[in-house]
Amino acid sequence: MNVLSVENLRKSFGDLEVIQDISFSLEHGEVLAIIGPSGSGKSTLLRCINLLEEVDGGKISICGEEMVSEVDGKVQYAPKEQLRAIRLKTGLVFQNYHLFPHFSVLRNITEAPVHVSNVPPAQAEKTAHELLDKMGLAEKADAYPCQLSGGQAQRVSIARAMAMHPEILFFDEPTSALDPELTGEILKVIKELAAEKMTMVIVTHEMAFAREVADRVIFMEHGVIVDQGPPEALFHSENPRTRAFLGNYYRI
Amino acid sequence: MNINSLLKLVPHMVDASLTTLNIFFLTLIFAVPLGFVICFGRMSKYKPVRKIVEFYLLIMRGTPLILQLIFFFYGVFPFFGLSLPRFWAAIFAFVLNYAAYFCEIFRSGLESMPRGQREAAAVLGFTKTQTFFRILLPQVIKRILPPMGSECMTLVKDTALAQVIGVAELFQLANSSVSREASIIPIFVAGVFYLLMNGIVSRCFSALEKRLNYYQ
Numbered sequence: 001m002n003v004l005s006v007e008n009l010r011k012s013f014g015d016l017e018v019i020q021d022i023s024f025s026l027e028h029g030e031v032l033a034i035i036g037p038s039g040s041g042k043s044t045l046l047r048c049i050n051l052l053e054e055v056d057g058g059k060i061s062i063c064g065e066e067m068v069s070e071v072d073g074k075v076q077y078a079p080k081e082q083l084r085a086i087r088l089k090t091g092l093v094f095q096n097y098h099l100f101p102h103f104s105v106l107r108n109i110t111e112a113p114v115h116v117s118n119v120p121p122a123q124a125e126k127t128a129h130e131l132l133d134k135m136g137l138a139e140k141a142d143a144y145p146c147q148l149s150g151g152q153a154q155r156v157s158i159a160r161a162m163a164m165h166p167e168i169l170f171f172d173e174p175t176s177a178l179d180p181e182l183t184g185e186i187l188k189v190i191k192e193l194a195a196e197k198m199t200m201v202i203v204t205h206e207m208a209f210a211r212e213v214a215d216r217v218i219f220m221e222h223g224v225i226v227d228q229g230p231p232e233a234l235f236h237s238e239n240p241r242t243r244a245f246l247g248n249y250y251r252i
Numbered sequence: 253m254n255i256n257s258l259l260k261l262v263p264h265m266v267d268a269s270l271t272t273l274n275i276f277f278l279t280l281i282f283a284v285p286l287g288f289v290i291c292f293g294r295m296s297k298y299k300p301v302r303k304i305v306e307f308y309l310l311i312m313r314g315t316p317l318i319l320q321l322i323f324f325f326y327g328v329f330p331f332f333g334l335s336l337p338r339f340w341a342a343i344f345a346f347v348l349n350y351a352a353y354f355c356e357i358f359r360s361g362l363e364s365m366p367r368g369q370r371e372a373a374a375v376l377g378f379t380k381t382q383t384f385f386r387i388l389l390p391q392v393i394k395r396i397l398p399p400m401g402s403e404c405m406t407l408v409k410d411t412a413l414a415q416v417i418g419v420a421e422l423f424q425l426a427n428s429s430v431s432r433e434a435s436i437i438p439i440f441v442a443g444v445f446y447l448l449m450n451g452i453v454s455r456c457f458s459a460l461e462k463r464l465n466y467y468q
Contacts, residue, residue: 052371088377098372101467102390111386112376146468157372164376 001028002064003168003199004049009058011041011048011223018044020223022058026168029197033204033214033231037245041223042203046170049201050092051083062086063167088117091161095173097153099145105132105156106141109163117164124163131159135189151182155189162193169193171202175209187213207246211235219245261429261438268425269445271339275411275421276449279346280404286347287354294359305355312352318413321345325417342414350407357399361392394464401457405450412446422446 005025011018018041026032034042047053049060051067054077059069067086068077077083099108109128113119119127132138135155145153154174161169171190175183187209193200194213204210210217211231219227219234219242227234227242235246293305312320325341336344365388373383412423426442 050375052374084377087375090375092375094368094372096368098366098368100369100372100387102394112378115382115386116377144467160376 002026003028003030003062004201005059005061006045006049007059008070009045009048009060010056011044011053012056018223019048019055022220022223022225024218024225024228026199026201028167028199030216031194031198031200031202031214033202033210033217034220035204035207035210035217035245036220036226040221042220043172045220046092046172046201046203050090050170051087052092062089065089088164089167091164091166091169093154093158093161093169093171093174095176097145097150097157097177099148099153099157099160101145103144104141105137105143105145105148108145108156109160112160113163127163128159131162132156134192135159136185149182150178151185154178154182154186158186158189158193168199168201171200171204173203173205175204175206221245257433258437258441261441264425264429265422265438265441265445268420268422269449271419271421272408272411272445273449274339275342275346275414275419276404276408278343279350279407282343282347283350283354286351287358290351290355291358291362294355295362309352309355312349313356317345317349317410318416320349321413321417338417338419339414341417342419346407346410346414350403353403354400357396357403358392360399361396362388364395365391394461394467397457397461397464401454404453404457408450408453409446 003026007023009019009022022041022045024032034045036042044053048055049062055068055075057070057073057075060067063086065082065086066078067083068075070076078086100111103111106125106128109131110121110124113124113127114121129138129141132141135158137152137155137159140148140152140156145156148156154177158169158174174190175186178186183206187206190200190202190209191213202210202214214231217228217231217234218225219237219239221241227237227239229237234242237243237246290305290308293301294309296302296305321342324345325336325338329336329341369387369391370383373387378386411421414421415424415427418424422442422445426438429438430436
């Protein structure tokens with residue numbers, strides 16, 4: 001089943017073309033890693049798919065439902081209600097977590113299910129506790145975000161996204177704000193999700209991780225896809241630009 | 253001034269303080285919501301709305317409150333053939349003036365919120381209204397408590413200005429006692445009253461800040 005399809009996506013900020021012409025698609029249970037130098041448009045791509053930026057052209061469908069398309073060269077978004085429904089099929093984990101500081105950990109996870117999806121509070125809390133258990137944070141349910149380490153906060157933010165039962169989960173550099181030790185915690189959680197056949201798109205600078213967890217890797221630069229393929233193929237790519245970028249990774 | 257006339261003065265001062273407190277609370281009750289509404293106008297995406305609000309803010313913050321009191325009571329209301337009681341004319345001027353300051357405090361609070369909070373809420377499917385009331389407002393309230401506390405203490409002191417349009421509040425009473433008793437002591441007593449009231453205001457805000465200290 002096709003979960004995500006992106007066709008000829010374009011996005012500019014003023015004169016700067018951040019995304020030039022990007023197309024890819026994703027099947028259910030697939031894990032896609034997007035790598036590339038800073039400023040290559042990776043985060044903007046995720047932000048466009050999650051409706052945080054408006055695209056300038058192209059087509060995005062989620063689970064077969066058209067979110068945005070181009071009609072006679074004009075960008076056309078789906079009606080508001082439909083966009084809301086489509087949005088609930090996606091989840092996004094931010095680099096800096098963006099937990100709600102005034103809510104306890106538990107309420108961070110239950111607030112959206114209860115008030116957006118009208119899940120009964122008792123049921124939402126049960127789900128939240130299960131998710132926290134899975135994240136190894138069972139004892140943190142009543143803590144506040146300011147009392148968590150970076151790794152714990154990021155795991156809570158993953159639980160918060162998972163509580164909405166998304167069809168596809170996006171990660172925008174989920175470990176870039178963390179030290180190597182804490183990075184491991186997050187990568188472990190993402191690996192577990194991959195084992196459960198969660199469809200995921202992960203923008204990351206963790207090359208070893210991308211290689212290990214992804215079914216497919218896209219290498220992006222200057223707003224275009226330079227190279228893509230299964231991790232083993234990409235990490236042994238003949239493409240000179242890919243080799244140069246990954247060369248830096250091998251050197252370390 | 254002897255101790256007897258001083259003791260006689262105190263109950264009158266308590267009475268007059270009630271007028272002061274009335275001005276204080278009525279101003280807050282009306283100016284806080286009005287400030288909110290104006291704040292949305294100030295942050296509106298429609299330029300004409302923004303410009304009108306900016307002009308209003310300039311007038312209210314750019315001219316003395318004492319002048320505004322006189323202007324409304326002796327100028328605006330008679331011009332429209334209205335005769336508002338002095339007390340309500342004072343409330344009217346105070347509310348319009350303080351709403352302007354509150355508006356800017358709210359705006360600074362709202363604009364200080366990191367963009368990530370809005371985005372995280374949007375991605376989870378919260379509507380704009382839900383995002384405002386559930387996610388942003390509680391955090392904004394915590395952030396604006398210190399400037400709101402200062403503004404409220406200023407308001408307590410500013411109530412003394414109502415005397416220019418003849419509202420019998422604490423300072424007016426103290427002033428008239430000064431001429432009657434040929435002593436400056438009533439002014440100091442009034443000072444103690446203001447200090448007492450502001451002591452309570454300051455305590456209240458400290459308590460509120462403490463209550464919201466459970467998160468950062």
